[in-house]
Amino acid sequence: MEGSFGSYTDKTRVLDIKPLRTLKPVFPSGNQAPPFVCAPPFGPFPPGFTPFYPFSSSQHTPDLNQNNTSEPSLVTPLRTFRSPPPPPPDTATNGDAVELTVKRKIPRKRTPIAQNPNFSSGITVAEKENGDRKLVMSVLTRFDALRRRLSQLEDAKESVTGIIKRPDLKAGSTCMSRGVRTNTKKRTGPVPGLEIGDVFFFRFEMCLIGLHSPSMAGIDYLVLKGGGEGEEEPIATSIVSSGYYDNDEGNPDVLVYTGQGGNADKDKQSSDQKLERGNLALEKSLVRNSPVRVIRGLKEASQSAKIYIYDGLYDVKESWVEKGKSGHNTFKYKLVRAPGQAPAFASWTEIQKWKKGLPSREGMILTDLTSGVESIGVSLVNEVDGENGPAYFTYSTTVTSFKLTQQPSYGCECGGACKPGNLNCHCIRKNGGDFPYSGNGVLVGRKGMVHECSPACLCPGCKNKVTQMGVKLKLEVFKTVNRGWGLRSWDPIRAGSFICIYAGEAIDKSQMQPTVANDDYTFDTTRVYTPFKWNYEPGLADEDGTEEMSEEPELPLPLVISAKNVGNVARFMNHSCSPNVFWQPGSYENNGQLFLQVAFFAISHIPPMTELTYDYGVTRTSGAQSLCGKKKCFCGSEFCRGSFG
DNA sequence: GAGGTATCAGCCGC
DNA sequence: CGCGGCTGATACCT
Numbered sequence: 001m002e003g004s005f006g007s008y009t010d011k012t013r014v015l016d017i018k019p020l021r022t023l024k025p026v027f028p029s030g031n032q033a034p035p036f037v038c039a040p041p042f043g044p045f046p047p048g049f050t051p052f053y054p055f056s057s058s059q060h061t062p063d064l065n066q067n068n069t070s071e072p073s074l075v076t077p078l079r080t081f082r083s084p085p086p087p088p089p090d091t092a093t094n095g096d097a098v099e100l101t102v103k104r105k106i107p108r109k110r111t112p113i114a115q116n117p118n119f120s121s122g123i124t125v126a127e128k129e130n131g132d133r134k135l136v137m138s139v140l141t142r143f144d145a146l147r148r149r150l151s152q153l154e155d156a157k158e159s160v161t162g163i164i165k166r167p168d169l170k171a172g173s174t175c176m177s178r179g180v181r182t183n184t185k186k187r188t189g190p191v192p193g194l195e196i197g198d199v200f201f202f203r204f205e206m207c208l209i210g211l212h213s214p215s216m217a218g219i220d221y222l223v224l225k226g227g228g229e230g231e232e233e234p235i236a237t238s239i240v241s242s243g244y245y246d247n248d249e250g251n252p253d254v255l256v257y258t259g260q261g262g263n264a265d266k267d268k269q270s271s272d273q274k275l276e277r278g279n280l281a282l283e284k285s286l287v288r289n290s291p292v293r294v295i296r297g298l299k300e301a302s303q304s305a306k307i308y309i310y311d312g313l314y315d316v317k318e319s320w321v322e323k324g325k326s327g328h329n330t331f332k333y334k335l336v337r338a339p340g341q342a343p344a345f346a347s348w349t350e351i352q353k354w355k356k357g358l359p360s361r362e363g364m365i366l367t368d369l370t371s372g373v374e375s376i377g378v379s380l381v382n383e384v385d386g387e388n389g390p391a392y393f394t395y396s397t398t399v400t401s402f403k404l405t406q407q408p409s410y411g412c413e414c415g416g417a418c419k420p421g422n423l424n425c426h427c428i429r430k431n432g433g434d435f436p437y438s439g440n441g442v443l444v445g446r447k448g449m450v451h452e453c454s455p456a457c458l459c460p461g462c463k464n465k466v467t468q469m470g471v472k473l474k475l476e477v478f479k480t481v482n483r484g485w486g487l488r489s490w491d492p493i494r495a496g497s498f499i500c501i502y503a504g505e506a507i508d509k510s511q512m513q514p515t516v517a518n519d520d521y522t523f524d525t526t527r528v529y530t531p532f533k534w535n536y537e538p539g540l541a542d543e544d545g546t547e548e549m550s551e552e553p554e555l556p557l558p559l560v561i562s563a564k565n566v567g568n569v570a571r572f573m574n575h576s577c578s579p580n581v582f583w584q585p586g587s588y589e590n591n592g593q594l595f596l597q598v599a600f601f602a603i604s605h606i607p608p609m610t611e612l613t614y615d616y617g618v619t620r621t622s623g624a625q626s627l628c629g630k631k632k633c634f635c636g637s638e639f640c641r642g643s644f645g
Numbered sequence: 646g647a648g649g650t651a652t653c654a655g656c657c658g659c
Numbered sequence: 660c661g662c663g664g665c666t667g668a669t670a671c672c673t
Contacts, residue, residue: 166667169655176657203666207657215657218665242665260664277659278664297665306667650672659663 119539121179131182136193136209141604142180143208144495145536147171148445151438172204172215174541183210186222188237188290189313197344199492199607200295200308203240211310212238212295219260219278234281236316238293239335240308252337252346255294255314257282259331262324272329279331286316291338296345300492305440307492309348309607312341344607351490351608355474370395370568374471378569382479390477390485394566397470399597400505427453427464432549441466442496443584443601445535448554450599452588466498467586467599473499477572482634484520486611487572493606499581502570502598504563520645521563521571523598525555525585527617534582534603553585559596570600575644576613578637580606583614616644 127135150167175181183191191210206212212220218241221234241255259282262273273279285292291313300307314335324330354361361381365388368377373395380389428435430451438444441463453464474490493499502523535551563571573581586599600614618629629643 166655168667173656204656213658214664215655216664216666217658240665258665648673650670652670653668655666657664659661 119178123179123182128179128182129185131191131193131209133193133195135182137604139175139180139182139208140205141495141534142537142540143171143175143205144604145445145534146174146540147202148438148442148496149536150541152434152444155435155439168202168204169215171541172202172207175204175208178540180540181208181210185210186213186220186237188222188235188285188292191293194310196310196312196342197347197607198310199605200310201305201494201605203308206240206295206308211293212240217260217278218242218257219281221278221281233284234277235288235290236278236281236285236292238295239282240295240297242297243299252349254337255296255335257333257335258324259333262328262330273331275331282316282331282333283319286319286333289315291315292335294335294337296348298348305494309345311337311345313338347609354490365389369477373397374568376471376474378471379476380478381476384479384481387479390572393564393571395568396566397501397503397568399501399503399561399595400566427451427457435464437463437466439463441472441498442494443498444496445549446551446582446584447549448552448585450584450586452586454589456590465588467501467597468588471500471569473497475500475569477569480574480611483574485572486574486613487569488609488611489606490608492608493602495602495604497602499600499602499612500568500570501586501600502561502563502583503566503568504561504571505566507560507562521567523559523561523563523570523583524617524619525553525559525598527619529553529615529617530577532582553583555585555596557596559585559598561598573600574611574613574635575616575631575633576635576637577615577633577640577644578635579614580604580610581612581614618644 123135123139131139147167147170150170154165154167183193194209194211200206200211203212203215207215214220218239219236220238221236223232223234225232239257241257259273259279260277261279262271275283282292284290292315294311294314296309296311298307298309299305314337316333317336318334320332321329322332361379363381363383364379365382366380368374369380369389370378374397382388432447434444436444436447436450436452443450443466450467452466452468453462455465455468457465473493476488476490477485478488480486489499504521504523507522531552533551535549538548580603581600582603583598583600585596587594587596589595600612606612613635616629629641629645631643631645633640633642633644
């Protein structure tokens, strides 16, 4: 066995951990996209109106798969702040009627997905069957945007105990039925647009992009039509390893997987597993020597979330039957990772070891370049050359010399905790009626300005101070091959997660020295930034005309920050024309002062050790309107503009 | 209190 | 149509 296994066992060798993948999310260039229009729910488009396909390519083939045959459905308006569920039909009233009615099991019929007849996924029939990277990224972005929005609306409702909502399932089924999906053609082996190391936070994400179609079951398979006599035989395409079924340690390239079925369930005894469906499919994959995609699920302590890593192709090498804990027969399959694939899960297990300090990270120069300023140490690493650190600067987490007095504003009066949806709360009102973050601190949508609660707010566990709480990820400053120092994370990052603010010294632009303008360590909100769409599409699940909100930054005044002498980790983030991070203006008040800042959030899910990059924009040049940056770009993106800054 | 376990609605595919 | 499945969030334990 060449390379990969050997390097794993030989701990003396320098581990060449590469980014799990290069993220290249793609968005339509702004100048092509017509302005977003809320189409009328019915009927012909007004003359001159072009339907907007937020993420599609220039091709707008009508979606023939679109299922418009269902009756005009009940539509749940997206913007409802408090709508208690309708009381149960109350047919059989018996003695215990005093009990909380919501606890009752309400016989539900499947809520039909809002069918906006004018909605088109913008994904052609062909693209739906076979995707590519661009499409995969856009489907994931659209799904998560909707999921965040549904989650926000859910948070805003009166908390009703006993009812558990699942924004992930709702968003997933909406995307499914509206055709926001790709790679529907089942296949063994690689899936177009998927890269080894891709990370997911929901099972539904893997369904939508054709990596693994069942929303729960661990084994996915397709049925091969036999050579004539009606013979059919299942063959496995992919499995999801939950990590629950003890699959012991050791070699990350080997996986022992338990077959499906036989589990004890509510009022059901556990039983022997049968050699059918998924179990049979894995058996057939073994005899046919057919590769199986493996997704490793694991509980990530740093995020208290379940995470899935696409770990590439494995071969089924052995199968056997074992007595499970319940004493019943269980199928076991031993899968071994095909050689020559980029490390993914193996890197992950390696990072877990670094966190424990054994073995220590190779190439580590400093365990914490912030000297304790950040609550989590930021390591400094060079695995490339002999340079032992960036030029000296002062580490600070704030924007200094920046004072903007204003009339004292109302403090937050919520007392307990700001209740999402409570329009009497100033925090909520300033944010346009919506709480900007979902419960786990993920930014719901881009907007002109995110208003956070004052540091003086005493609400216990206030959820509206995300950026004030500082860096929560385990970050690393590292030497890149051709772009100086860069920034990346040991932790996987969920789309919408806060990364850091841009700290430094605020500059009065009118007095700015020309030399400062050329500085690599300057953030300037007045530059021209490539617009892109990240928020949910109202038309996807809603036809009641929730208005589209602008995603473009809006600041009361231009903000120019220099991190040359004073700054935080943000000063190390490099430019990319296909970035995985965006910046978002934010503000909060304290002691009669308004604090303005620029905060960075993840565009998409970012696997560990992937370089974090954002769009540096292009300086407006007076006179000549050429949007040509001053620096040559080495981002390596397929869509590289060639220059920036 | 952190971390584990029980509970349960929810969805798609078979 | 009915149900199974290596969900995922929360309530409730230790």
